[in-house]
Amino acid sequence: MVEAWYMDESQEDQRAPHRLQPNRAVSLEQLRRLGVAYRRLDADNYETDPRLKEIREAENYSWMDIVTIHKDKLPNYEEKIKTFYEEHLHLDDEIRYILDGSGYFDVRDKDDKWIRISMEKGDMITLPAGIYHRFTLDENNYVKAMRLFVGEPVWTAYNRPADDFPARKQYMKFLAEEAQ
Known part of the structure; x- marks a missing residue:
């Protein structure tokens, strides 16, 4: 089961x-109020899981x-790990389903923590655009x-600051509406 917490500022x-x-x-x-969606699925049977099939069709x-x-x-492992850890956004939702192993997604809250x-x-997990x-x-x-996508995959990450993109503006509007 997923667990989340506020991070310290250690480097x-x-x-x-x-x-x-x-x-x-x-x-x-x-997390939901930040637009982050979470589901728990049967990773041992992902190839035949009817729930995963339903989610893929519905979304x-x-x-x-x-x-x-x-x-x-992973080719260029060290470089990729550094790239993944740079703060960024995408113009589309990011959907990841962990089939084995573990890792961390870090997201900013409404106060930038x-x-x-x-x-x-x-x-x-689904991270909103x-x-x-x-x-x-x-x-x-x-x-x-x-990794799941709607249509053809778009791999482009936009490192912060990227506040002028319509996806960022739409996300900020979502946060403002959630706060009301």
Whole structure:
């Protein structure tokens, strides 16, 4: 089951949990108010899982692939890990389904504070277009994830600052409406 918390400001190893002391947990409802959607699925049977099929059809996730992030599996591993951890946004939703291993998605809250979302096997997350975020492995240094897209995949990340993009403006409007 997913767990999320506010992060400390340490610049040490990005793969460490970085929990505030005392811990400030973040609920699924708090994530939902940021536009982050979470589902728990059966990763052992993802190829035949009727629930995954339903989600893909309902959300129009017509394209998918599987990526393994590990030093022995991913070309240019060190460079990619640094790139994933740079704060950025996308113009489309980012959908990831963890099939094996674990890692962290960090998202900014409405006050620009980092929230760390611990993802493990069976967790599916949807980050809305326009949300500032980043990804890193945890201390296990391995994750296998399904990437899902509506239509052809768009891999472009826009590093912060990227506030002038329509997707960012739409996201900020969403946050303002959620606050009312």
